[in-house]
Amino acid sequence: MNSPLRAAVRYAWLGWRNDLVDTLTGYGVDEHRAAALASWVALNTQEHGGKLSECLRECNDLVAFGGGTHVEFAEAQLEEQSRRRADFRLSLRAAARGIWTGQLSANAARNTMLLAIHRRYTNAWHEGMRRVGLKPEDMTVVEAMALNTAILSAGRHVTRFVAWAEMRTRADGVLLRTLWPRVETWINGYDAVVNRATAMAGKDEKLEWRLGVAEHCSSCLRLNGKVKRASWWASNGILPRQPNASYLVCRGFNCKCVLLSTEKPLSRGRMPKLP
Incomplete structure (x- = not known):
């Protein structure tokens, strides 16, 4: 599944169009930081020898940590x-x-x-x-x-x-x-x-599973937005980006998901079946 952000980064990297600022702000990123990163991507396009993977990673990190209360x-x-x-x-x-x-x-x-x-x-x-x-x-x-x-x-x-x-x-x-x-x-x-x-x-900190900029597997999509105590994620061994993660369809390879502190209420009911 291609996210709108991944597509926007790719188009900017290819030099086709650059609506990256609007896309980043749509994810809750501050406009000034979005503009700064869009300028950086413009200097690291395919034509200039830049790597798409690095552009995706930088945008993913900004979205993961730069939106909302973070x-x-x-x-x-x-x-x-x-x-x-x-x-x-x-x-x-x-x-x-x-x-x-x-x-x-x-x-x-x-x-x-x-x-x-x-x-x-x-x-x-x-x-x-x-x-x-x-x-x-x-x-x-x-x-x-x-x-x-x-x-x-x-x-x-x-x-x-x-x-x-x-x-x-x-x-x-x-x-x-x-x-x-x-x-x-x-x-x-x-x-x-x-x-x-x-x-x-x-431990008792509430952490939310958040998708990054990547091809999302079905397991990560099911976990997206789920909020549990840090101790729950740790004790159940369900963590993003872990190599050979048997509980994820993607096995943790090229996973860009993160666990972030949140003020959202805890997710109730059963967690989704994995993988």
Whole structure:
């Protein structure tokens, strides 16, 4: 299912027309922030070498955090979130590029990636806590264990990636960009950690499942707008953007949904059958 926002972003990126400001404000985004992002998209069109995926991601983040009662939150969080994700991607890509060019040994690349994962996943957890008004020092032992599990789980795939990349170097005639899709797995993991932290730290905080800019699967559509306590989302293990999520038709891959604090009443009755 194509959302109006996704279509508007795509048209703007292709240079066909740019009614992105009107579309963004229709989603509750402040007009000035909508205009600023539309200008950024205009500078990152297909003609200028920009990537549609990056334009979609930026617009998705603005809609997710920039509408309604979350405008003030968005001002403080959007820039930080985008910067940290971009820094994380640069660190991992630098390690992959080092393997590809032969300038980094396997051990050096592995250590660089493990350090980046540890640092950025920790940042992601803290970001998730801030969504519900908590500070890093408020983290419980159980939450610290969950963060450590996420870091270790992501780290287990690094050695395999390095071995795989060593067989796909420039000397082998392989293009560098063929390494990027696997790198994005860890970047997507950043968002998964944020959502898990929000659900675990929020406890009695009311969180609403919100769709992002993506091709929505039937499971995410059923969950859209549902409001439950953070403790409910966490204890039932129903969270957006989790890799291999068996409860979602999309399995969490390319999922752009988020859990956001809300003042809406709790959803009553049975939750939808999943997947």
